[in-house]
Amino acid sequence: MWAKYNMGVLAMNQHPSKKDQILTDKHINFFQTFGYLAFPGLVKNCIEEIQQAFDKVWQKHGGGHNGKTHEGKARSCIVPFIDQNEYLCRLLDDPRILDISTKLLGSDFNYMGSDGNYYVGDTGWHSDGGNTDILHIKIAYYLDPLSRDTGCVRVIPGSHHFGDQYADLLSRDVGSSQDLWQVGGNQVPAQALETEPGDVVVFNHKTKHASFGGGGWRRMFTMNLCQRYPEARVQELRDYLNGGARFWIDRAYGQTMMETAGPERTRHLEQVMANDGHLAELSRQARERMDEPSRG
Numbered sequence: 001m002w003a004k005y006n007m008g009v010l011a012m013n014q015h016p017s018k019k020d021q022i023l024t025d026k027h028i029n030f031f032q033t034f035g036y037l038a039f040p041g042l043v044k045n046c047i048e049e050i051q052q053a054f055d056k057v058w059q060k061h062g063g064g065h066n067g068k069t070h071e072g073k074a075r076s077c078i079v080p081f082i083d084q085n086e087y088l089c090r091l092l093d094d095p096r097i098l099d100i101s102t103k104l105l106g107s108d109f110n111y112m113g114s115d116g117n118y119y120v121g122d123t124g125w126h127s128d129g130g131n132t133d134i135l136h137i138k139i140a141y142y143l144d145p146l147s148r149d150t151g152c153v154r155v156i157p158g159s160h161h162f163g164d165q166y167a168d169l170l171s172r173d174v175g176s177s178q179d180l181w182q183v184g185g186n187q188v189p190a191q192a193l194e195t196e197p198g199d200v201v202v203f204n205h206k207t208k209h210a211s212f213g214g215g216g217w218r219r220m221f222t223m224n225l226c227q228r229y230p231e232a233r234v235q236e237l238r239d240y241l242n243g244g245a246r247f248w249i250d251r252a253y254g255q256t257m258m259e260t261a262g263p264e265r266t267r268h269l270e271q272v273m274a275n276d277g278h279l280a281e282l283s284r285q286a287r288e289r290m291d292e293p294s295r296g
Contacts, residue, residue: 080113081116125177125185125208127159132240152211160203225268234275246290246293249279
């Protein structure tokens with residue numbers, strides 16, 4: 001679903017008026033049913049600034065993965081990403097992003113970090129999570145034109161309903177589509193979300209997604225958000241944060257994200273900041289057993 005909204009001239013950090021609100025009840029119903037939404041041109045009014053900030057973060061880190069040059073042969077990834085640039089941090093304060101996030105997750109949602117990427121080639125079918133009933137979403141920003149044949153994201157509508165026969169069969173079988181269904185991954189029935197710079201795609205972490213036919217320099221970054229964890233389940237949050245160790249990070253957030261946070265943004269950081277103290281030791285252990293931080 002390509003969500004419709006009034007772009008107007010809403011700049012980052014302005015308070016949205018009623019006409020500038022993005023999500024309607026119909027969009028929410030669509031998201032709950034099919035597991036994704038797409039917003040054409042949502043940040044088109046500031047896409048040049050976003051692209052420049054994206055490039056600055058990569059330049060600061062040597063241009064590619066783990067401080068090396070990106071050569072277009074393997075995915076390069078930086079985690080956390082938007083946290084390292086003050087302009088990109090402010091996307092978490094943008095009224096358009098807040099409208100989407102609060103209506104899907106609640107006004108006290110958690111920011112769960114970000115990743116910046118140069119994608120290379122195909123990415124097979126997968127979900128980003130699925131072991132919790134707490135809703136996690138990904139907000140993906142695409143900085144280059146992408147079609148179904150050049151690496152745009154594809155989603156399988158309804159695949160996020162874990163426990164449903166359809167979704168469970170997909171989880172079990174989609175990785176063996178050629179053997180089981182005589183179709184390659186790029187022929188699995190799905191919605192191809194072709195994008196232009198400034199478009200934003202939102203999907204449930206459980207939603208099956210993939211891309212095929214892409215080149216070696218596809219620029220994309222994400223923000224991951226979730227519902228706030230009940231205090232009685234905060235150990236689940238700590239366990240989730242353990243995954244950050246593979247990226248060799250000592251805190252879930254970058255310093256710039258925390259240092260530039262006002263009261264509203266801090267509300268979306270505080271639960272994670274109070275529960276990531278164990279991450280530094282896990283990352284130390286990861287550095288001892290891994291040759292490089294994870295590429296995704």
